[in-house]
Structures are given as C-alpha cells and as structure tokens.
Amino acid sequence: MKLMINHQTHYQYTEQACNSIQYIKMTPFNNAHQKVHYWDVSVPGERCVKQDAFKNIWITSSQRFAYEQMTIMAQGIIELSPKPFALNMTDHLNPYLFLQPTPTTLCNAEMKEFAHRLVPEINRHNLMKLSEAILQHIPYLPNQTSVKTSAIDAFQDRQGVCQDHSHVFIAMCKALGLPARYVSGYLFVPNTSHLASHAWAEVFLDNTWYCFDTSNQLFSPEAHVYVAVGRDYWDVAPIRGVREKGGIESMHSIVQVLAC
Structure with missing residues (x-):
C-alpha cells in the first residue's frame, strides 16, 4: 500500500520574529515495514541534516530575517509492507536505553498497582489487556491536555489523546521492567483525509519490538508510518x-494521509 502524506504547520505572530532556530523531526525512515519513495521538508532559511541519538533524521533550520508568519511543510510517498509483523530490532539501539526514566513517563503508586494487576505475568496478551484497560480509564478526549501533560497527570485526570495514552502505557511498562518507547508518525484510516499526526508505543519483548496503539487498540502496524x-x-x-521577539505565537496544522 502506497500513501501520500502532506503535513503543513503554519505559524503566525503578532509582532515580527527574528533569529529563530527550528529543530524538525518530520522525516520517515526505511525499515522492514516501510519504504520511503520520496520525502521533502520545506522550511525557510538555512538548514542542515543530521541524526539524533536515536538515529532519527533531524533537520536544524535557522532564520536570520524578520517574519510574521512561517510555514513548514513535509510531504512524500511511503509504501507500507502488506504483511502484519512485529518490528524486529534492526536499528542497533540498545533496548535498555528505553528503561530510562523521564519526567513525562513516571508512575505513581496507583499506576504501578494498576499495571501489576493487569499484567500478573509478562506476555503480549496481558500487555494488550493493559492497553485496553488504559483506554477505558483514559477515554480519548481532544483539547484537554497539552504536550506538557505527564503520564501521572493524564492517569489522574482520566482524559487525553494518543500522546497521553502512549506516555501512560510506556510508564507502566517501565514499571514492569520492560523497555518501552514512544513512536511518532502517521496513521492511515480509509475514507478519512484529514488526520492529526499520530503517536503510539512499542515494547521490547522476546527480542522483538511490538506495536501498542492504545488510542485505536491496534497491535500490528499495518497502517502506521514511522517517523521517529x-x-x-x-x-x-x-x-x-x-526565537527572538514575535509577540504571541499561534499555530495550526493540517495533515493528509491518502492512499495513492
């Protein structure tokens, strides 16, 4: 299956901004699940491309001029493998890096009890049950959380989106002693042209990375496009x-994921 993706992010400022630097991770990579036929990120100013510590493609763009609006656009063609699969470890990253605690993926005592109750024995089936229970505990509710919301906040407030579901699931897996990582990307849904960029989790189990998309209860990445x-x-x-100056910033984005 080939997908055409267009992701536009528009920024508007109440005053002139200048001397800004953007760190952009919007470029999918090749793996056993997907092949990148074409991809381009359009952003004004000077740019350089590197890889970060997790081998993600990382664009640094700098704008040394004054502006009141800016658009960053990523677009391309991705072909997905037709075979359901678990993503084998091919990125040469030590999976135990993903046991490291972060402020966003910490557990409190209630969350640890929740995880151990749902996963009395560590296996993929019980982790799927944990994912289902998290969605029941935290119904999908947009515009109630932000990028600053932690796993503990989302669990206590019982509302969130894919980012929050992923953080909570990752936090609980780490509490169970399992390496778990956050994945950003896109999800193709037939007959739907406008989708927000998506996030899900992966857990390293039996020497394999397994997909856990809690928001959609999907456990095989047939329709997922990996970005970072x-x-x-x-x-x-x-x-x-x-950036320097710029006053108040407003942002909106448009994402299209279409079969082609």
Missing part, C-alpha cells in the same frame, strides 16, 4: 524551536 522513536514525546517532537 524516543523515550517520550520530547525526544521526537516534530518541531521545537526558539
């Missing part, structure tokens, strides 16, 4: 940056 992996959202944030 990390310990939490902050390792894979699509766009982060700093």
Whole structure:
C-alpha cells in the first residue's frame, strides 16, 4: 500500500520574529515495514541534516530575517509492507536505553498497582489487556491536555489523546521492567483525509519490538508510518524551536494521509 502524506504547520505572530532556530523531526525512515519513495521538508532559511541519538533524521533550520508568519511543510510517498509483523530490532539501539526514566513517563503508586494487576505475568496478551484497560480509564478526549501533560497527570485526570495514552502505557511498562518507547508518525484510516499526526508505543519483548496503539487498540502496524522513536514525546517532537521577539505565537496544522 502506497500513501501520500502532506503535513503543513503554519505559524503566525503578532509582532515580527527574528533569529529563530527550528529543530524538525518530520522525516520517515526505511525499515522492514516501510519504504520511503520520496520525502521533502520545506522550511525557510538555512538548514542542515543530521541524526539524533536515536538515529532519527533531524533537520536544524535557522532564520536570520524578520517574519510574521512561517510555514513548514513535509510531504512524500511511503509504501507500507502488506504483511502484519512485529518490528524486529534492526536499528542497533540498545533496548535498555528505553528503561530510562523521564519526567513525562513516571508512575505513581496507583499506576504501578494498576499495571501489576493487569499484567500478573509478562506476555503480549496481558500487555494488550493493559492497553485496553488504559483506554477505558483514559477515554480519548481532544483539547484537554497539552504536550506538557505527564503520564501521572493524564492517569489522574482520566482524559487525553494518543500522546497521553502512549506516555501512560510506556510508564507502566517501565514499571514492569520492560523497555518501552514512544513512536511518532502517521496513521492511515480509509475514507478519512484529514488526520492529526499520530503517536503510539512499542515494547521490547522476546527480542522483538511490538506495536501498542492504545488510542485505536491496534497491535500490528499495518497502517502506521514511522517517523521517529524516543523515550517520550520530547525526544521526537516534530518541531521545537526558539526565537527572538514575535509577540504571541499561534499555530495550526493540517495533515493528509491518502492512499495513492
């Protein structure tokens, strides 16, 4: 299956901004699940491309001019494998890096009890039950949380989106002693053209990375496009940056994921 993806992020400022730097992780990579036929990230200013510590493609762009609006656009063609599979460890990263605690993926005592109750024995079936229980505990509710919401906050407030579901699931897996990582990317849903960029989790079990998309209760990545992996959202944030001036910033994004 080939997918055409267009991801536009538009920034508007109430005053002129200048001397800004953007750190962009919006470039999918090749693996056994997907092949990148074409991809381009359009952003004004000077740019350089590197890899971060997790082997994600990392674009640094700098703008040394004044502006009141800016658009960053990523687009391309991705072909997904037709075979359901668990993503074998091919990125040469030590899976135990993903046991490292982060402020966003910590557990409190209630969350640890929740995890151990749902997973009395560590296996994929019980982890799927844990994922289902998390979705029941934290119904999908947009616009109630932010990128600063931690796993503990989302669990206590009982509301969130894919980012929050992933953080809570990762936090509980770490509490169970399992390496778990955050994945950013896109999800193709037939007959739906406008989708927000997506996030899900992977757990390293039996020398294999398994997909756990808690928000959609999907456990095989047939329709998922991988962009970046990390310990939490902050390792894979699509766009982060700093600037001088600019007043109040507003942002909106449009994402299209279409079969082609």
